[in-house]
Structure formats: C-alpha cells, structure tokens
Amino acid sequence: MTQAATAAPEALPEASELLRFATAGSVDDGKSTLIGRLLFDTKTLFDDQWDAVEAVSAGRGDEYTDLALLTDGLRSEREQGITIDVAYRYFATPERKFIIADTPGHIQYTRNMVTGASTADLAMILVDARKGLVEQSRRHAFLCSLLRVPHMVLCVNKMDLVGYDEETFKRIEQEFTAFATKLEIPDLMIIPISALKGDNVVSRSENMPWYQGPSLLHHLEKVHIASDRNLVDVRFPVQQVIRPHSNDNHDYRGYAGQVASGVMKPGDDVMVLPSGFTTKIASIETADGQLAEAFPPLSVTVRLEDELDVSRGDMLCRPNNQPRVTQDVEAMVCWMDEQRPLRLRGKYAIKHTTADVRAIVKDIQYQLDINTLHRDESVEELKLNEIGRVTLRTTKPLLCDDYRRNRATGGFIIIDESDNRTVGAGIIV
Amino acid sequence: MSDYRVSHLAALEAEAIFIFREVAATCQRPVLLFSGGKDSIVMLHLAQKAFAPAPIPFPVMHVDTGQNFDEVIDFRDRRVAQTGVQLLVASVQDAIDRGLVTEPPNGTRNRIQTPVLLEAAEKYQFDALFGGARRDEEKARAKERIFSFRDDFGQWDPKQQRPELWSLYNGRVHPGEQIRVFPLSNWTELDVWRYIGDQGIELPPVYFAAEREVVDRGGMLFAVNRFIRPKDGEAVFTEKIRYRTVGDATLTAGVRSEATTVAQIIAEVAATRITERGATRGDDKTSEAAMEDRKREGYF
C-alpha cells in the first residue's frame, strides 16, 4: 500500500463543516475500492479493521487486499463481490468532516443508490476507463441530476489499466460532457484516477502529469457548499406541538420542527398554512436557550404571538413568500418496488415534509428512457427502476415547492398501504 | 452565526432531535433502550433536548443481563431519577429462571438478550425502539437504515430494507412489527466524546482511567470484579485502565489509559488505532459476520 499523505483526524477543528457525498456508477467500476482507498490514505482505518480485511482477502486468495471489503460488510456482498445496499462511512480531515454513502452499481439495487444520493451534497460518479460510459453510468448521472445533488464529480477510474492514457480520458470526458448538457448539473468536475493504486485520490499523481486539476480529496475539501442551502424561502414544517402540562410551564405552547429553508427571526411576520392565519414569531427556542435566528438544518421550537390552531403537518412561512397549496401534484416518480408496479388509478399513502396524506394516480404522462431521454407516452404503469411523469390527486392539500427550488418541500415518498413498504420517490415539478 | 454555518456536531444534534420528534409524533408506543452506557446516555440527553420544556414522552427500558458493572447500574438509576422518566427493566436472569432462555455454557448472556428484548417489546406493545448504535461501530451496522424495519420476529432483513430518502422516514408498521430507530447513526466515537465534552454530560466512572486490578486474557485487560474472577494461576496485577464501551461485564475489557477527563479521552480516542469494539469486546470476534447474524435474529 502507498503511504498515507494527509494528516490524521486528530487535527480536526471543533467547528468543521459537514459534507455528505455518495458514490454512483456501474457495477465493478470501483466505487467501493475508491472509498476504501480514501479511508486508507486518510488514516481513517483502524488497525483491526485493516487486519480483518487483509485476512478475508488473503483467505480468498486475492492477489492484493481488496479495499472494497472495507465497505462491503454484508455476508452476501462478500460472497458475490458486489455492493447490495448503501454503506455509510465517516472520515475527517483538518478541513471537513465527511459522511460517505457507498452505493451499489447493480441495476437491481437502484433504489439503494437513490437512498444514498438523496441526501448528498456531492455525487461521485465512477466509470471504468476501459469501458467508458455505459447505460448504468448514464442512469446514475441522470438520477443525481433529478435528485439535484448540487455537485458532481466524474471519476474516470482504473487509469492504471489504460496506461494512464490522456486520450482515453479526453474521450470519456467529451462523451460525458455531451451527455451532461442534456441534464441539469450545476457543478461538474472530471478527474482521472486509479482507486486501486491511489492516483489523484488523495494527492496529485505523478503518473498523469498531463492532468492539471486537483486531487479528488482536495476537491472534496474545497468545494463550496455553504450556498447550496435555500436561505431565502422560509419553510418550517411543524413536527409536533410542545405542551408541557406542568405548573411551571402552564401556558407554554411551542411548535417543534427543523427549519427546511429560509432564515427565521423573532418578530418576523409569519403565516400558518393551510389555515392562512398570520401572526408574528414570539421567540425561537432550543433546550439551550433562545436563538436570534434559525436556519437550516437547525431543529428548534417556535413560539407565536397569537394562539392559533397549529398542528403536525402545518407549515410556517412568510406571508409574502408562500409555498403552493395544492391537491393536484405533478411529479417525476422513481418507482422502487419489485413486487407491484405503479398503476394508473392506484391509491397510495404519501409522506411529504411532516404531512401524511393519501393519493390516487390520475395520470401517467410518460415514462422516460434514461439512455435517450425519450418519452414513452403509451405506458399505463411504472415498473421497478422506471421513472416517469405522474399526476396525483391528494386527499389533503400539500404545502410544496418545486423540488428544483427546494429539496425539503419538493420531495415525497410513496408508501404501499397494504404492507407499509416505501415503493416510490416523487420529485415535484 | 452570521454566515449561517453550522458545525458538524450541531448538524448531528439537529438531525437526532428531528428523529426523536418524528417518532414521538408518528409512532404509537416508542421506548428508548437505556443501558447506562455512553451512547445511550447521549441519546437520553438528546431526547430531553428534543421535547424541552416538556418531559420525554416515552419510557426507557434496560435489557438487564444481570452482568453489569455496578457503577453503571448506579448511574442508570440516578440518571433516570433526575430525568423523571419511567424505567422498565427486562431481566435476563428472570427469563432464565422462567425457562424462556437458557444460560449459554460460556456464561456470556449477550446472545440471549434478544428473546428477552423481543418478549418485552411484545408485552408492552412497543412499535418503535430507539437504540444508540452507530454506523461507525461495525460493518453490518454501517449498512442499516436510521429507521430499520423488523418483522414479527424482530428480524432484520438486510436485502429488503426500505428505501430511505431525504429525511422522510417511514415508521409505519403493522401490530407486532417494529421499527428500530438509531438517532446516532451518523455519529462517530469521536463525535460522541466531543459532544459529551461540549455539553458537559455526566458519565459513569468506568469511562475514566483509574488504577484497577486486572487479568490479561488474550491481550485484553479485564478488571477483576464479581464477574471476572482470576482463574487458578492467573496473574492479577494493577493497571491504569478505562472502558471504551460498557457492555456485558463478563465480556468487556478495558484499555490502558491515562485519561481522567473528557478532554484527555478525546485526545486518546483521536489517536487510537483500534476500533472500540475490537479493543474491548469479546463477543464480536466469534465470526466474520457475528453482528449481521445477531441482527437477523432481532438483536439491536
């Protein structure tokens, strides 16, 4: 193994920023190996973890220690040599603390990739330099853009197997850039790497002097994420009402929730939806005391100047900046159930912000071919891993925004009421 | 705070508080698993913050193997009394006496906790059980959802986990099924210690280094107590140790340490090269997939 190049985590400052990233790309393109490499080279691994992985690898007769074993922790994953479900791993450098979601490339487990990518600030899409873009690379890039992961890095991996050839890299870079113009990708970086050998992962590689950009880790440490949050539109979905019923706090009534977007301050005019009543914020409280302002992702308790009827599923916003209030929802739906397809006129439960409603499928407008982005308007259902544009009618109004403007108020999940499984994800358009 | 930046500890705290409130608002009968160990102590602290100034709206439960460090049980009882929360104890000894489970020949009761936990969950009809497990602890835990569905038998099926998008957690179950909820999923051992330091959270004395009489078993240092008796010819010596985890007292080893304050522990944890379970738990070493297998049986 090569020597670790960065400082060990003890240098972590108290108040470091959190970056969540997810891997993506086709089976065997090297996602788990890359995560193993990052953990190894940042000295995040503990000796006993490394020893355990070395022993398993040696026992299987691997030529070299399989770094993917560091994240592929399930018995069936190790037996099959593939990732099945997301593994979450953690590491820190003096710059930042990272939460990694290492997701599966296999098409059968796309829903698990979507799980990992839904909360990511950055998606790392891997392609095998020998194979170039394959259907699954396009599918994952498309899903990341649909989920509006704000930053994307295309890692052209296994450069060691193509002699670190610049032409190969350039060809894949061009092909991907051409495809990406059809998607909405706000920030794209393309890096040639070898996850196995460590080239351009933690430090710049001497094997590719023609590459002038940063190493992957350097990019992860520096990419600007503070502006990704929506600090403009005040949206505060109420989780529950805090009423202590004690003598000390007899008249206390506070609304608990996590700020979805925007900045709230005591004294601000607010409107309660769906009722439409307006009042002012009396105070913003936490167990540690009152706050002068609240913003994402803080969990707080908001108290209002007037006694209004507010309950779970309601939302606080500013009177001059309100979400849509609608029972007719247009959404891109990613279907994740292998047992039953999404059916026209099917009835489902929906979870959106803190609201639970029921919905009926009014229309399936089209299914999208992810390779060509062609729309097939003849479909009557969406099967596992298919994506389509759907019209829903809900039993109660949703308080929502376009997903592109607000990830927190624009996304919902679809639940099969017969067995409570999560069967779909919706993105409001 | 004018640039609206949030430290990673503040972000983790906000996420955990959100999770507690979601469960309290949507599940019928939640319970928090409380052992007196550091992760469950941090959970209890976060639960208090989530509902303040109201009390915690659910009870806490300890699955008591009867093989605990005395200091930890004392701490548990004191902390529960301070909080005013209801404590339920599901006793493994009692379950052995009743014949629900049988004492394993090696004397460690880790595995037989599971039927006792499941029986208690059924008796009280708990539909959501908070656990303090963290994904950084172990490779099977690294795979588990924050809201982890368990069937009628408490079993985890790693190949059929519910997709978990954004922070839209699906806690729906039918009667008899449960959700295990892990508010500390995204915390590392270091995060937990930093948070303990930051918040001034009190811990049982076993977490701090002190001179203790120990025996060395396979390179692990076990303090001599009610459960660990020196075997014939086994050398007993004095060593300054502390515990990184406090599980079953028959299985949990201490580590050599000079750390008597949280700040010193943070410095040691940051520099350590061995995982907390690897350093201190006999139970995870049995097989490669020991944790996954136990989870499939209904373990936390």
Ligand SMILES: Nc1nc2c(ncn2[C@@H]2O[C@H](COP(=O)(O)OP(=O)(O)OP(=O)(O)O)[C@@H](O)[C@H]2O)c(=O)[nH]1
């Ligand atoms: N030569 C070479 N081999 C690599 C490189 N990266 C990964 N591999 C090998 O490619 C194989 C697959 O790697 P994984 O990391 O398991 O791939 P993955 O993308 O995680 O696969 P799934 O999670 O199942 O989709 C392993 O045998 C790796 O050792 C690389 O940069 N160079």
Ligand SMILES: [Mg+2]
């Ligand atoms: Mg993998």
